[in-house]
Amino acid sequence: MENERDLNEQIEMHGKMRIALDLLESCQEFAQMIPEVRTNLVYARESAERTDDVLAIDGRVTVVGGMPHASGDPKFGASSHMARLLLEIRRRDPTIRAGINFANTPSLSRWLEIYCKRKGWVFSVIDRRSEPEAIKEAEGASMPWKVGEAIRAAGGRVPNVFYETGAVGKEPVTVLVGSDPIVVVSEMINLTLEYQRG
Amino acid sequence: MENERDLNEQIEMHGKMRIALDLLESCQEFAQMIPEVRTNLVYARESAERTDDVLAIDGRVTVVGGMPHASGDPKFGASSHMARLLLEIRRRDPTIRAGINFANTPSLSRWLEIYCKRKGWVFSVIDRRSEPEAIKEAEGASMPWKVGEAIRAAGGRVPNVFYETGAVGKEPVTVLVGSDPIVVVSEMINLTLEYQRG
Amino acid sequence: MENERDLNEQIEMHGKMRIALDLLESCQEFAQMIPEVRTNLVYARESAERTDDVLAIDGRVTVVGGMPHASGDPKFGASSHMARLLLEIRRRDPTIRAGINFANTPSLSRWLEIYCKRKGWVFSVIDRRSEPEAIKEAEGASMPWKVGEAIRAAGGRVPNVFYETGAVGKEPVTVLVGSDPIVVVSEMINLTLEYQRG
Amino acid sequence: MENERDLNEQIEMHGKMRIALDLLESCQEFAQMIPEVRTNLVYARESAERTDDVLAIDGRVTVVGGMPHASGDPKFGASSHMARLLLEIRRRDPTIRAGINFANTPSLSRWLEIYCKRKGWVFSVIDRRSEPEAIKEAEGASMPWKVGEAIRAAGGRVPNVFYETGAVGKEPVTVLVGSDPIVVVSEMINLTLEYQRG
Numbered sequence: 001m002e003n004e005r006d007l008n009e010q011i012e013m014h015g016k017m018r019i020a021l022d023l024l025e026s027c028q029e030f031a032q033m034i035p036e037v038r039t040n041l042v043y044a045r046e047s048a049e050r051t052d053d054v055l056a057i058d059g060r061v062t063v064v065g066g067m068p069h070a071s072g073d074p075k076f077g078a079s080s081h082m083a084r085l086l087l088e089i090r091r092r093d094p095t096i097r098a099g100i101n102f103a104n105t106p107s108l109s110r111w112l113e114i115y116c117k118r119k120g121w122v123f124s125v126i127d128r129r130s131e132p133e134a135i136k137e138a139e140g141a142s143m144p145w146k147v148g149e150a151i152r153a154a155g156g157r158v159p160n161v162f163y164e165t166g167a168v169g170k171e172p173v174t175v176l177v178g179s180d181p182i183v184v185v186s187e188m189i190n191l192t193l194e195y196q197r198g
Numbered sequence: 199m200e201n202e203r204d205l206n207e208q209i210e211m212h213g214k215m216r217i218a219l220d221l222l223e224s225c226q227e228f229a230q231m232i233p234e235v236r237t238n239l240v241y242a243r244e245s246a247e248r249t250d251d252v253l254a255i256d257g258r259v260t261v262v263g264g265m266p267h268a269s270g271d272p273k274f275g276a277s278s279h280m281a282r283l284l285l286e287i288r289r290r291d292p293t294i295r296a297g298i299n300f301a302n303t304p305s306l307s308r309w310l311e312i313y314c315k316r317k318g319w320v321f322s323v324i325d326r327r328s329e330p331e332a333i334k335e336a337e338g339a340s341m342p343w344k345v346g347e348a349i350r351a352a353g354g355r356v357p358n359v360f361y362e363t364g365a366v367g368k369e370p371v372t373v374l375v376g377s378d379p380i381v382v383v384s385e386m387i388n389l390t391l392e393y394q395r396g
Numbered sequence: 397m398e399n400e401r402d403l404n405e406q407i408e409m410h411g412k413m414r415i416a417l418d419l420l421e422s423c424q425e426f427a428q429m430i431p432e433v434r435t436n437l438v439y440a441r442e443s444a445e446r447t448d449d450v451l452a453i454d455g456r457v458t459v460v461g462g463m464p465h466a467s468g469d470p471k472f473g474a475s476s477h478m479a480r481l482l483l484e485i486r487r488r489d490p491t492i493r494a495g496i497n498f499a500n501t502p503s504l505s506r507w508l509e510i511y512c513k514r515k516g517w518v519f520s521v522i523d524r525r526s527e528p529e530a531i532k533e534a535e536g537a538s539m540p541w542k543v544g545e546a547i548r549a550a551g552g553r554v555p556n557v558f559y560e561t562g563a564v565g566k567e568p569v570t571v572l573v574g575s576d577p578i579v580v581v582s583e584m585i586n587l588t589l590e591y592q593r594g
Numbered sequence: 595m596e597n598e599r600d601l602n603e604q605i606e607m608h609g610k611m612r613i614a615l616d617l618l619e620s621c622q623e624f625a626q627m628i629p630e631v632r633t634n635l636v637y638a639r640e641s642a643e644r645t646d647d648v649l650a651i652d653g654r655v656t657v658v659g660g661m662p663h664a665s666g667d668p669k670f671g672a673s674s675h676m677a678r679l680l681l682e683i684r685r686r687d688p689t690i691r692a693g694i695n696f697a698n699t700p701s702l703s704r705w706l707e708i709y710c711k712r713k714g715w716v717f718s719v720i721d722r723r724s725e726p727e728a729i730k731e732a733e734g735a736s737m738p739w740k741v742g743e744a745i746r747a748a749g750g751r752v753p754n755v756f757y758e759t760g761a762v763g764k765e766p767v768t769v770l771v772g773s774d775p776i777v778v779v780s781e782m783i784n785l786t787l788e789y790q791r792g
Contacts, residue, residue, distance in 0.1 A: 012209060036632075059657055063652075071663060071665045074216070169760025411607065
């Protein structure tokens with residue numbers, strides 16, 4: 001019974017990931033949104049507690065032949081950073097089960113703020129310069145601080161889109177979250193096309 | 199409504215294919231069961247009528263580094279021969295939605311006959327030598343004849359496993375069918391392990 | 397010294413294979429020439445004696461997204477059938493170091509005969525129906541017979557292009573051989589484009 | 595004549611890249627040395643002037659199934675950052691034709707300093723904090739400054755290994771350069787195994 005429910009959840013998750021990946025890999029324009037650290041697409045089980053409960057692209061999404069390209073297949077436990085970020089967000093809003101990261105530049109951030117307002121989305125920023133030293137150094141303390149900061153900066157609401165200002169040694173990236181990977185990738189593509197159109 | 203039902207079917211189909219493929223690609227022993235024409239794994243929509251309604255592995259499953267390896271991703275319309283075979287079988291038994299092909303040798307066929315008896319499965323053979331010339335030459339007539347012959351040779355029952363005797367220019371292959379790709383691949387792996395164990 | 401010569405040969409072989417594969421994978425038209433058993437491209441060391449001395453595509457060349465696609469990377473020992481065929485041909489003409497197999501149909505064979513005449517190439521056929529039973533059954537005896545037959549049917553000359561008539565259970569394929577994989581693939585593409593043009 | 599020399603150079607370059615990649619992809623230990631921005635392996639033509647003259651891995655080297663994995667095939671022009679870095683180094687020392695980037699941590703840097711001393715290699719560091727603002731902002735000015743700084747900090751010698759201290763928004767990486775990709779990857783693997791051994 002438990003096992004059957006578990007298998008059904010896995011089927012649904014793998015199915016949605018495949019369809020979302022097909023969309024993403026067909027969108028040439030997204031290649032320019034992939035950050036240096038590469039993109040991952042993550043999807044948490046309903047009862048996710050650990051990174052092993054999060055489906056992600058093994059090897060991340062990179063650019064091959066000018067197109068977005070999943071290096072490996074979707075696999076539970078294939079992401080660390082993005083998976084932990086998603087797990088932390090889910091503590092505040094469990095309806096969020098998927099997320100994707102993409103590039104960040106000052107001009108994209110300005111554009112995103114307006115785009116999010118138009119969409120009725122909550123947009124936020126994590127200013128890494130205000131991260132206390134004690135937190136930077138404590139193992140595992142950074143993620144709760146980041147997510148807390150993103151929510152605080154958005155007036156207590158869990159954001160749909162947020163970015164980190166780059167810290168020393170860290171590439172700044174933007175993150176978009178949503179209920180499942182098809183929703184997240186569809187919105188990612190809309191956003192990409194609209195941004196690049198000018 | 200129609201579209202939502204359609205999307206839900208695609209999600210379930212892609213999810214089951216991915217899980218089935220993960221099983222198949224992890225089974226080193228299956229590498230030796232892959233025929234020269236390579237293996238495909240096919241999965242028909244509930245209302246499938248054309249090969250575009252059948253999900254299959256783009257580029258088939260081949261052997262890389264000694265392991266079974268899907269050359270491309272699952273895609274609707276990626277198979278011709280196996281998809282048409284499945285569509286024809288489904289005219290006789292619509293509960294069959296998935297199938298896989300694998301190697302055929304005289305000794306494997308003898309072993310399979312006993313194995314199927316033990317499993318309570320229907321086993322059959324298509325003797326290509328009895329295929330009428332008129333059918334061989336008529337475009338599209340071969341598949342209905344083949345499936346009809348497999349059922350006739352099994353006393354009117356739709357077989358779980360069947361093989362073709364090789365015709366001139368055609369590699370003989372064995373086919374295993376079932377309700378979905380997870381079931382089909384699980385049975386394929388059981389069969390492979392038991393056969394190779396001796 | 398010996399090792400350095402060996403490494404230099406491997407560098408040259410891998411380099412030519414990569415360039416040849418880039419050509420082949422970019423030629424959409426070739427996708428239709430890939431037989432059911434899939435294409436392999438093989439390249440023998442100068443002193444090749446065993447299949448481990450023959451570089452080939454691991455997993456063969458299949459069709460993904462409508463384009464020819466190498467399933468794995470080039471690897472010594474990755475081919476059995478095509479490698480043994482090449483080794484046997486090299487006993488008669490050691491300047492031949494590379495080969496590729498492709499589809500065979502009666503109309504292609506007729507066209508190839510004329511094409512080869514125009515190119516000044518030797519064209520031949522292996523009629524499997526004349527293969528003695530004793531040879532079919534003896535392990536390892538088939539390949540020398542085949543190559544001997546291809547040469548005999550060409551009046552004692554080693555052919556540039558030859559095909560096998562399909563035997564029971566064997567798909568008929570055509571083979572083109574030459575001095576290295578760049579030469580072989582370039583000629584394969586010329587032939588493909590000219591054949592498909594009409 | 596010119597074309598033949600050009601083809602011969604491409605053959606040799608592709609051959610060495612393939613052999614180097616086979617080594618790298620077989621070294622599980624290297625997976626832990628891959629930085630967030632992923633590894634690239636670059637190889638410049640003898641007369642390289644632009645990034646199109648530099649062979650690199652399309653999609654970079656990522657980690658799939660726990661192993662280093664080239665996302666795409668080697669391709670001229672597939673790298674921007676690492677290719678430009680290599681071109682700049684070659685202005686000071688044209689015998690350097692290949693390079694690889696890998697992770698950087700304070701403890702690895704300390705270890706590398708000792709390792710390089712033992713090997714008789716020149717080790718250097720680029721302190722991004724001393725980069726003039728005018729250079730950061732001028733298009734294309736950063737790379738000459740970086741390479742100049744690495745040489746200056748090494749007392750005027752071109753280093754074998756160097757790293758950048760992380761700037762805001764930039765992951766710090768280490769770079770190892772050498773005469774060709776087989777040499778570079780062999781040294782990379784030696785270094786990796788020795789570092790991980792403790």
